[in-house]
Amino acid sequence: MQSKANIKGHPLHPILIVFPVAFFTGTLFFDCWGAFSDHAPYFDTAYHLQVLGIFTALVAAVPGFIDYLRVVPPESSAKKRATSHGLLNIGMTIMFSIACIYRQSLNAHITVLLLLETAGFACMAIAGWMGGTLVYRNQIAVHNLYAEAGKWKEELIDTPGKSFVVAASGELKVNQLKLVIINGKRIAIGKTAEGYVAFDDHCSHKGGSLADGAMICGTVQCPWHGSQFSVTTGAVKAGPAKEAIPVYPVSEHDGKVYVTLE
Template structure:
């Protein structure tokens, strides 16, 4: 799913995380070397690396939080994984900040080393969760190209039960989709060989975003685990999902596509 915080399509958060991951573990190495190898000058380097790591970690957290709030599908396995990833990162940075506050005189103690080691371990585990978010949940991965069309998203507020326009009639080509958030509810509008169809965005297996999936021959496939659903009826065509997705009535009126009965 295309990152919310991006520059010309390039995600910002993955571009920033190498800095704290380089600075903070290296700070631990310099601090350990200053104590065990009797190199007191190394502690100064470690202290400055600690400062740089904390600062760069806080900067990287901003686009990460935006992607979490705006892109990670709600009520999904990716959402809980992203939440753990973010909270553990905050915890690690907080421990590094405590170490920094205890080291105003540049001295390295056994206690500060132990705290740094703990924080680095948490950071590495959290980083592995972040990697899973990219490789398994496709967060920050904009895979759309060629006939799949670019990522499209529309937010609409409308009275429940009152037809509302959610797209132009010529906005989508065949087998293209867009995410439509109506009154906070995530729907997908897809154009199939039989016309337009609308259905819930969340896969019934693990909550993956179907708007970020693939639409082929009247079926939509979730890219997280491969479940396929009929766009018109919502029925499961292929598992692991067992439960159908909810569908919504849409109709084309002149040059607009209308959602007949928007959810509350």
């Protein structure tokens, strides 16, 4: 699913995280080098890298938080992973910030400083591993297009009622999908050769976004582990999912497509 914090489709968070990773790694490296060589200028270099690391970590957190709120599917395995990823990055920033303050004290001991930085580095390494899983497995911030998918479409509807206009009749081509968030509920709208369909944007396996999947011949495939569902009945056609997904009544008249939610 495409990042919401991007420049011409390029997600900002993965671009920015290389800076704190490099600066914090350099901090630990130069502090270790300073400790072993007893050469004071290395500590100065480590300090400057540390300040830069803290600043760039805070900057990188902004697009990451935007994507956490608006891109990671709610109630999914990726949301839990993204929460842990964010908390570890906060832990990393706190550890390096404490170390940065501590090193300025007259009684600072190099062993304590290195322990704080090693703890921060460990948080960063685990958070980085999880970030990789979020991108390469959960495809967060990946613009995932298949043949005939067209451009990613998303619409927010915040009006009371049971029946909602979710598309214009000619808006989608056959096998195209669109995400509509109706009063907080995520519904995937698709067009099949027989007409429009609507179903939950939530794979019953681990919560993958089905609007970000591939739909063909009346079947939608989840992008995370490949479960397949009938878009008309919601029945599972192929696992690992075991439970059907909810589908919703759709009608089309006066050039508009309506979905009814009970």
